[in-house]
Amino acid sequence: MGLGGGWDTEPYTADDIAQAEAAVDAARQAGITVFDLADIYQHGKSEAVFGEVLDRNPELRGQIVLQTKCGIRLPAEHQVGRYDLRGATIARRVEESLHRLRTDVIDVLLLHRPDPLTPPAEIAAALTDLHGQGLVRQFGVSNMSGAQIAHLQAHLDLPLVVNQLEMSLDHRDWIESEVLVNTSALAHNGFPHGTLQFCSAHGIQLQAWGALARGRFTGPDSGQAGQLVAELARSKGTTAETIVLWWLQRHPAAIAPVVGTTRPDRIHACRDAVLREPDLTHQEWYELWVAARGAPLP
Template identity: 75%
Template structure:
């Protein structure tokens, strides 16, 4: 049993997509393992103990190098939470990339992830994308089987709407615990959908309205991938939002990265950002988001939102 088997207690997660070398099938190297060790050490130093993977990251190499890290420090497994995803199959020759949540596919990919991660149990398994060809009854059979065998402790989803989650949950005996969505100061559809109702701009917002509220009401942790907005506002960029982020960081004696994470954490849905950078110095710059309550006033939160959108709210 890990020290933290329920991801819903995590304030931050470390996203391991950047570990493992190149995005191809070239074998990872000793340097890639050392890079993974440095990134994991930085995350632990910040206070992050939840690590987010997916079977497709770097064609499986992200999980594999993390497994190497665990093999070199076996005591680490009991201190961390391991989360991974399945459901996306990458392009293979002439076959296009596709989504696959069929029972046999889920089970096989979990078994492969367990092998790469060098562990006997996954704490949280997320379904990476909806598969329109697989019904919830078949998905539930796979998840119930994995749970019954003790191979997976908890389940969640990624990139799913409230309606999709509710339909799947109706077939499951165990509660879904998380929904991972793209959310950041740069990707704001999730928050804009709630204020663009009854305005012409609503037609351009594709985020399924009510999903944030559904997750909050039903105990699903909202995990924000892309939470640092690919460095768009934290690298000293000369833009209204970038200048505001830098100014707030200086006044509050913290880092621009923390301001971006606080903007998400300040939302009452209690969003847990996933930090995807593989640079140890940027991971360390997120320390205050792990240890301090979001120090943004109501007005400052809105100032950041308006600056990033580039126009007043409706």
């Protein structure tokens, strides 16, 4: 999301392309092969500079999984921000993404947010048509509950293979909802209970956006939880970023973290999350959770 300059309509620059190349190179060196974008990121410039990188490195396309999203329309003059998953809109957005990315196929297309106005049968027909044309290989969703996925899947023969949600040591509603059942605190938890279990049962990969918690536990002034993260990183010969990602990966739902940073040094700091199994004991995992929530578990 951070590639391509700013959240404006100013053209991207040669420096923006160089930044994208450096980020992709760092990710490849760290063993990362899946790259996640969206049509709205930096008003399309994120996809466009990634397309520049692919154009300059023709062999790269066959070595990576290219994932992008559609479904959000940003606010514009005389228009509010909205969600749009109408069939014709999906088709047009995919065509625009393919053009910006300079590729003839998207490996995985995610529906970025639910659109309450579009019938699931219309969405399913659009996805089926894109697949039939060979423009998109697989489909998934983002920011949807298990019930919403099931409702869409009932109209779609192709399997939905991904659900991307905000999940991190800081954004913990997804795990808190499991232990707040039968407590009054559950009423204040916005995560749709049972979504993790639904995805696991149906072979839908859970991807965690915001996985590094925006640096809350890996920088200065990171509090008790950050101190524990640093101590664990030292004892296990790794980085604080890896500990934060391991906390997600240690969960049996097989969560795949999405690393949002474009800084090569921070990307390199995530390397052990790719190359090593999560090295957190049962006790250490819970200590991180309790430290991050700042209160005992119920």
